Amino acid sequence: MKKSVVLILTLVMVMVLAACGSNTNNNAGTANEGTATSGKTTIIITNGKGEIAAQWEQAAKDFMAENPDIIVEAHTQAVGDTLSVVDKLTASGKTITLAMVAPDTVNGKYKDFGIDLSGEAWVAETDHAFANEKGELVGFPFSIEGLGLVYNKKVVENAVGGEFDPFSINTRDKLVELLDKIKASGVEYPVAFQTEGWSVSNHYSTQFLNQNEDPSVTVNQLKSGELKLADNAAWNGYYDTLDVLVSQDYNKYGERPIGVYYDDAHVSVGNGTSAMLFNGNWAFDSLQAVAGEEFGFIPVPVDNNPENPLNNKIVAGPTNLLIINKDATAEQQAAAKKFLDWIVFSEKGQDFLVNQSQVISAFKNNSNKVTNPLGASIANAIEQGKTSNFALNYTTAEDWNTKISPEVQKYVAQKLSRAELATFIENYFTSLN
Amino acid sequence: MSEQRCRSLIPFIYIKQGVMIMRGKNSGLKSLGNQVFFTGPTLLFFCITLLIPFIYGLYLSFTNMTSPISPMEFAGLESYRTAFQDTKFWSAMWLTIKFVAATIILVNLIGFVLAYLVTSGMKGQNFFRAAFFTPNLIGGLVLGYIWQFIFVQSMPEIGQKLGIEILRLGWLGDEQLAFWALVIVTIWQSSGYLMIIFIAGLVSVPGDIIEASTLDGASTLRRLWSVVLPMMVPSFVVTVFLTLKNSFMVYDLNLSLTNGGPFDTTKMVSMHVVQKGLIESNYSVGQAQAIVLFVIVAIITGLQVYFSKKMEVEA
Numbered sequence A: 001m002k003k004s005v006v007l008i009l010t011l012v013m014v015m016v017l018a019a020c021g022s023n024t025n026n027n028a029g030t031a032n033e034g035t036a037t038s039g040k041t042t043i044i045i046t047n048g049k050g051e052i053a054a055q056w057e058q059a060a061k062d063f064m065a066e067n068p069d070i071i072v073e074a075h076t077q078a079v080g081d082t083l084s085v086v087d088k089l090t091a092s093g094k095t096i097t098l099a100m101v102a103p104d105t106v107n108g109k110y111k112d113f114g115i116d117l118s119g120e121a122w123v124a125e126t127d128h129a130f131a132n133e134k135g136e137l138v139g140f141p142f143s144i145e146g147l148g149l150v151y152n153k154k155v156v157e158n159a160v161g162g163e164f165d166p167f168s169i170n171t172r173d174k175l176v177e178l179l180d181k182i183k184a185s186g187v188e189y190p191v192a193f194q195t196e197g198w199s200v201s202n203h204y205s206t207q208f209l210n211q212n213e214d215p216s217v218t219v220n221q222l223k224s225g226e227l228k229l230a231d232n233a234a235w236n237g238y239y240d241t242l243d244v245l246v247s248q249d250y251n252k253y254g255e256r257p258i259g260v261y262y263d264d265a266h267v268s269v270g271n272g273t274s275a276m277l278f279n280g281n282w283a284f285d286s287l288q289a290v291a292g293e294e295f296g297f298i299p300v301p302v303d304n305n306p307e308n309p310l311n312n313k314i315v316a317g318p319t320n321l322l323i324i325n326k327d328a329t330a331e332q333q334a335a336a337k338k339f340l341d342w343i344v345f346s347e348k349g350q351d352f353l354v355n356q357s358q359v360i361s362a363f364k365n366n367s368n369k370v371t372n373p374l375g376a377s378i379a380n381a382i383e384q385g386k387t388s389n390f391a392l393n394y395t396t397a398e399d400w401n402t403k404i405s406p407e408v409q410k411y412v413a414q415k416l417s418r419a420e421l422a423t424f425i426e427n428y429f430t431s432l433n
Numbered sequence B: 001m002s003e004q005r006c007r008s009l010i011p012f013i014y015i016k017q018g019v020m021i022m023r024g025k026n027s028g029l030k031s032l033g034n035q036v037f038f039t040g041p042t043l044l045f046f047c048i049t050l051l052i053p054f055i056y057g058l059y060l061s062f063t064n065m066t067s068p069i070s071p072m073e074f075a076g077l078e079s080y081r082t083a084f085q086d087t088k089f090w091s092a093m094w095l096t097i098k099f100v101a102a103t104i105i106l107v108n109l110i111g112f113v114l115a116y117l118v119t120s121g122m123k124g125q126n127f128f129r130a131a132f133f134t135p136n137l138i139g140g141l142v143l144g145y146i147w148q149f150i151f152v153q154s155m156p157e158i159g160q161k162l163g164i165e166i167l168r169l170g171w172l173g174d175e176q177l178a179f180w181a182l183v184i185v186t187i188w189q190s191s192g193y194l195m196i197i198f199i200a201g202l203v204s205v206p207g208d209i210i211e212a213s214t215l216d217g218a219s220t221l222r223r224l225w226s227v228v229l230p231m232m233v234p235s236f237v238v239t240v241f242l243t244l245k246n247s248f249m250v251y252d253l254n255l256s257l258t259n260g261g262p263f264d265t266t267k268m269v270s271m272h273v274v275q276k277g278l279i280e281s282n283y284s285v286g287q288a289q290a291i292v293l294f295v296i297v298a299i300i301t302g303l304q305v306y307f308s309k310k311m312e313v314e315a
Helices: A002-031 A050-066 A085-091 A103-107 A121-125 A153-160 A172-184 A197-204 A207-211 A215-224 A233-246 A262-271 A281-287 A330-345 A347-356 A373-383 A397-412 A418-430 B002-023 B025-060 B078-085 B087-118 B125-137 B140-162 B175-203 B207-215 B220-231 B233-248 B252-257 B269-279 B283-310
Strands: A041-047 A070-076 A098-101 A137-152 A276-280 A295-298 A314-324
Touching (some): A041 A085, A041 A330, A050 A330, A050 A347, A070 A330, A098 A103, A103 A137, A121 A330, A137 A281, A153 A172, A197 A233, A197 A276, A197 A397, A207 A215, A207 A233, A233 A397, A233 A418, A262 A276, A262 B140, A276 A281, A314 A330, A330 A347, A397 A418, B025 B283, B078 B283, B087 B175, B087 B233, B087 B283, B125 B175, B140 B175, B233 B283, B269 B283
Parallel strands (some): A041 A070
């Protein structure tokens, strides 16, 4: 008796819910029409950086005020959401006109999404417009980020006795010499090397891809099995440098280099008990530095040849791209292009990008500077042309984090030989074919 | 005993319902109305949050979706085949089983000892009851971050000052120690909760049989082993079930304390499933692994409850 009642109740509820579900689906299907009536163009723009949600909406409003014939619907992906807002909206039947995506996805998930933007005026203002594997310039570089050895200026200047130029460290021997000097100045451990997977794998271990001017050349050589890592000078060189940086001689965590050290490492460099660590411009917030402390980047040296361009450049490149949907109507695409021009050329757009959002601009005509000193030093390096590519963008970033990072960490902990690591990474790339 | 009483009530209810229905349609409706009124809301939420997602998830595991929004194409048992061939899933499962074994023994043991101590009539035992229970009120994520600080900052500091070698380096960087760090935090979190259940069991052991055993000359240990523990089996059925289930499904603590590190050596099976399904874009495979995990946990806990029920005795 009871059982049948429960069963009936359950069935009723399932039917009610199922009915609700199919209703909403139908609505979504009919309600979505790309272009609105009365001659106005509606575009949907999505933002993947949750921290600038408010600025993104304000930008849409400011842009609409200047362009009354365009209606902009701004969406933002919440911080920590595993589902991308682009996928969510697309799945619910909407056509996104302008989407913000990670650069590596234009060769992966979104390889058929973007239209070619090479004819746009802003291309002349940047070195970081992003081309996909087919060579189509699909990506508008929204934000630039860079990485290298973050150093505490005061500690280093105290050790070298005067002005310090980070680009003077262009060989591994010079780096070792600097570390020794810092040690001699009374800093017990000059390096506080945090070894989180995404850092030591995604960021550190992809630097060798820059040995060719175009990192995708290296990636293709790896995929075809032509490039053998065990006897590749650049690949070995970066790990030789890593061995120095994590060694017990210099590294605060040298005795057990793998662990949860992110916060401690940043605070150590921030307050000057250590001099440097490996990370990107976003590290500034974690340094918890007091006012007056200055920080900058030293390029990671790969060998002892001061002429090697890799030793003289900081890894920097776009970390978010804006791409225009090929499925949007011609009017929508034109409106989205107008929005991109607005970001690059209008005073309000430039202000939105750098001053409001604190994003490092990829565009030379934008004279605004971010307040974060690490960001400013990346921006300076971009101006001086002292940056190489953000190599991670040319591979699948997720795989470096989930598949390769445990192996790199094992290498750092000396539980895996370098030859074994070389074989693992080679096998990963050949398995992609 | 209370179980017995319940069982004897059931035929009575059936008879009553039968009578009601025989009396006329109105009272049958009334009874249905009563049932909907009392169990409806719970049933509704149970369906929305558990039953329907579960059935839907089961259905998804027979598709070949790569992300929660890819088109649903039926693929039969393909996801299960991939799930079973995933060696990392099985190594995560083995690690979880080790974790379950360690926590079941230690959490129950410590929970029981605590309960025994705070019911022995010591001074300030109510304060201790509250104090031991408090960690259970802190959520797993927060707890993980608090203990991360302890393992990374406090313990090495203490180790350095006092020259204790094992504390000197951060525990979370060593495979074995990171595993035991998880066990320790779990003990700290759940033994207080089990203590409450054990206290309830201990105080309901009838005083007359304790007195009888004392008069018969049983020592304290003998009395604990032969009289108190057999009477406590119903409590152990509940506590072992709770620890089994919680330890098999551990995720929040795993995420916040070690995040699977160092180099994925403390990645428990739930974390593996989440990573497989949502991060590595293998949604249906992750679903299939979640179903496999459910079946394993359901079988183990089912067997545990069935067999330990048989050990129950009556005074």
